[in-house]
Amino acid sequence: MQSINPLSGSIDKSLVRIASTPGLGLTHHRSSPSRLTVKCLDSANGGRTRHEWQSCCAVLASKVASQQQDSKKTDGGSTGVATVNGHKTLDFVPINGAVAKSPFALPKPLSISDFSAVPLHGSQLRVAYQGVPGAYSEAAAGKAYPNCEPIPCDQFEVAFQAVEIWIADRAVLPVENSLGGSIHRNYDLLLRHRLHIVGEVQLPVHHCLLALPGVRMEHITRIISHPQALSQCENTITKMGLNASREAVDDTAGAAEYIATKNLRNTAAIASARAAELYGLQTLAKGIQDDSSNVTRFVILSREPIIPRIDRPFKTSIVFAQEKGTNILFKVLSSFAFRNINLTKIESRPHRNQPIRVEDGGAKQFEYLFYVDFEASMAEERAQNALAEVEEFTSFLRVLGSYPMDMTPWRPDMEE
Numbered sequence: 549m550q551s552i553n554p555l556s557g558s559i560d561k562s563l564v565r566i567a568s569t570p571g572l573g574l575t576h577h578r579s580s581p582s583r584l585t586v587k588c589l590d591s592a593n594g595g596r597t598r599h600e601w602q603s604c605c606a607v608l609a610s611k612v613a614s615q616q617q618d619s620k621k622t623d624g625g626s627t628g629v630a631t632v633n634g635h636k637t638l639d640f641v642p643i644n645g646a647v648a649k650s651p652f653a654l655p656k657p658l659s660i661s662d663f664s665a666v667p668l669h670g671s672q673l674r675v676a677y678q679g680v681p682g683a684y685s686e687a688a689a690g691k692a693y694p695n696c697e698p699i700p701c702d703q704f705e706v707a708f709q710a711v712e713i714w715i716a717d718r719a720v721l722p723v724e725n726s727l728g729g730s731i732h733r734n735y736d737l738l739l740r741h742r743l744h745i746v747g748e749v750q751l752p753v754h755h756c757l758l759a760l761p762g763v764r765m766e767h768i769t770r771i772i773s774h775p776q777a778l779s780q781c782e783n784t785i786t787k788m789g790l791n792a793s794r795e796a797v798d799d800t801a802g803a804a805e806y807i808a809t810k811n812l813r814n815t816a817a818i819a820s821a822r823a824a825e826l827y828g829l830q831t832l833a834k835g836i837q838d839d840s841s842n843v844t845r846f847v848i849l850s851r852e853p854i855i856p857r858i859d860r861p862f863k864t865s866i867v868f869a870q871e872k873g874t875n876i877l878f879k880v881l882s883s884f885a886f887r888n889i890n891l892t893k894i895e896s897r898p899h900r901n902q903p904i905r906v907e908d909g910g911a912k913q914f915e916y917l918f919y920v921d922f923e924a925s926m927a928e929e930r931a932q933n934a935l936a937e938v939e940e941f942t943s944f945l946r947v948l949g950s951y952p953m954d955m956t957p958w959r960p961d962m963e964e
């Protein structure tokens with residue numbers, strides 16, 4: 549027996565959306581308010597091929613399976629696959645009566661194993677982020693697209709892939725933080741994947757120290773969180789004088805969820821106020837980031853680039869590898885300076901395909917890829933000319949995106 553959506557006892561709307569996807573050839577009906585029956589013709593003439601049917605089943609079944617573990621604690625849900633009059637059917641029956649705000653009721657992050665080739669088309673924009681509900685990345689997705697359907701993913705790479713195979717329409721991923729610096733993994737992934745940057749979001753990040761209700765500061769021997777969050781709170785935690793080890797986990801909200809599900813009374817999480825609410829934790833301390841103006845910058849990724857404009861401030865992100873020669877980096881950067889184009893960021897990463905260059909005489913030099921953000925739109929002639937010149941000094945150049953700058957006025961008291 550398997551079950552879905554233990555919180556509400558109603559059918560998970562994403563299952564209805566998959567079942568309604570045009571072109572998949574699925575039919576579905578609600579046999580009752582809480583039962584969804586999905587049918588698919590398993591024949592060659594007009595029906596789905598075996599492969600397509602298996603893909604549909606894989607997505608639906610993985611959603612169910614990912615929640616099955618958690619909902620074992622409660623009772624009553626079921627999923628069944630059967631062949632009725634030559635049609636394959638899938639029945640989804642959610643269970644009722646789970647406790648509100650139970651962490652078991654929240655959507656599970658996608659994993660690579662959830663993927664199939666099923667394209668989804670809903671009216672709501674689906675935005676992939678890394679982490680579980682309550683993560684700052686989820687808040688960034690909400691800031692970028694207030695009415696979106698956030699799709700939690702268990703890794704950054706999964707968020708990229710979710711967009712590539714149409715499970716999501718956008719991904720929102722952190723690239724840098726004002727205290728912790730760059731999130732290098734995402735710079736590397738930007739290059740490995742072919743998605744386009746279509747926007748940016750700057751999110752003020754206010755961290756809390758969370759623990760189970762009734763736990764006091766002196767009980768804490770371990771603090772868990774995302775490595776960025778641990779580094780953003782390093783000094784404050786040290787000053788608190790806690791005799792606690794610090795351990796990195798995949799995301800801040802995931803740390804809170806872990807404490808709640810494992811009932812850990814000696815462990816605290818660094819996470820958001822929303823994570824405290826979602827996972828039923830109390831706040832031992834708030835505003836524990838080392839600087840009150842702590843901000844994380846996220847990029848918004850899409851399968852298609854947007855058309856650059858000049859009617860509002862735009863930023864363009866590029867990545868390049870320099871040609872052999874002297875002062876190449878200086879020459880590249882001068883191409884922007886001569887045209888009065890402001891650079892907002894430069895980041896270097898090892899050139900993985902060609903990490904070392906051996907010079908005449910045997911000296912070894914590291915080879916880098918340079919990521920540069922500059923304040924201009926690709927619709928501007930000065931930006932086009934600068935890049936034409938940059939191309940002369942580079943063995944590789946890619947425009948990652950030209951997109952509107954996040955101009956939201958910043959206030960230190962802004963909540964995430």
Ligand SMILES: O=C(O)C(=O)C[C@]1(C(=O)O)C=C[C@@H](O)C=C1
Pocket residue numbers: 678679682683684685686722725731753774776777798799800801844
């Ligand atoms: O763990 C989370 O909540 C995230 O959304 C990730 C992340 C990050 O990768 O930097 C996002 C914002 C904060 O800087 C801390 C963590």
